[in-house]
Amino acid sequence: MTLEFLAALVAGVFGAGVGMILRWLAGARLPRWIVPVMAGVGMIGFTVYSEYNWYPRLQAGLPAGVVIAQPLSAQVALRPWTFVVPLINRAIVVDKRQSLRNPNAPDLVLTRVMFFGRWQTTTDIMSTFDCANNRRVDVTAGISFDDTGNLQGGEWVDLAADDPVLQSACHGG
Numbered sequence: 001m002t003l004e005f006l007a008a009l010v011a012g013v014f015g016a017g018v019g020m021i022l023r024w025l026a027g028a029r030l031p032r033w034i035v036p037v038m039a040g041v042g043m044i045g046f047t048v049y050s051e052y053n054w055y056p057r058l059q060a061g062l063p064a065g066v067v068i069a070q071p072l073s074a075q076v077a078l079r080p081w082t083f084v085v086p087l088i089n090r091a092i093v094v095d096k097r098q099s100l101r102n103p104n105a106p107d108l109v110l111t112r113v114m115f116f117g118r119w120q121t122t123t124d125i126m127s128t129f130d131c132a133n134n135r136r137v138d139v140t141a142g143i144s145f146d147d148t149g150n151l152q153g154g155e156w157v158d159l160a161a162d163d164p165v166l167q168s169a170c171h172g173g
Contacts, residue, residue, distance in 0.1 A: 001119065004050055008043045015042020048081060054118050055088040065097035069113075069168035089118040094168040104148045107132035110139065111169050131170035134159045 019038030023030045055071060062068070073086035095112040102108065107130055114124040126139040128151055137143070137154040144152045159166045 007050070008046050011046035012039040012043040015039045015045075018042070051079070051087055051089070051118070052085070055091065058091060058116055062093065063097075065095070066114075067094050067096055067168045068092075069094045070164040090120075091116045092165055094165060095124075096168075099169070102145070102148075105150055108151065109169050113165065113169070127169070128154075129166055129169040130156070131166070134161050134163070134166060136166065 016035050016039035019035035022038070023032070023034055059068060068091050070092040071088045072090040072092070073082075073088045074090075075082045075086055079087065093114040093116060095114060099109055099111040101110075109129045109131060111127060111129065112124055113127045114122060116122050127136050128139055129136050135156040135158050137151060137156050140154070143154040146152055
């Protein structure tokens with residue numbers, strides 16, 4: 001966050017420099033306010049670029065076997081450009097490298113689900129997905145598996161058959 005703030009300041013200084021050069025090239029016929037306006041344009045331009053570049057950087061940084069199940073976009077009034085091109089600022093990710101299936105209960109998949117968000121701490125949970133019945137339960141204290149691989153305890157949450165996180169966990173996305 002600090003580096004992006006510094007980069008926005010540098011973009012503002014660069015924009016002000018462009019404004020000064022334009023004013024100089026025009027023989028001072030451009031108004032003086034062009035310099036701070038260009039500084040603002042540089043800072044806002046960098047900020048917009050940085051916001052939209054977050055998701056591609058997240059995609060590029062994920063190792064093989066980690067699947068983005070569901071990108072989540074937002075439209076915010078303070079960012080009017082998001083109504084034209086929605087901004088992806090969160091993503092739900094399934095770590096297929098840590099998926100476990102019990103041969104006695106092949107329809108159950110235990111896997112790690114991670115929640116990434118711009119300017120937010122990454123959180124993760126272990127979840128069990130019932131691929132046959134389209135449901136999920138988060139593995140917490142008090143949940144165990146019996147000898148046959150079936151889950152004991154916990155409250156199942158019904159999911160739509162086309163839920164992207166369920167599809168990623170059960171079928172690889």
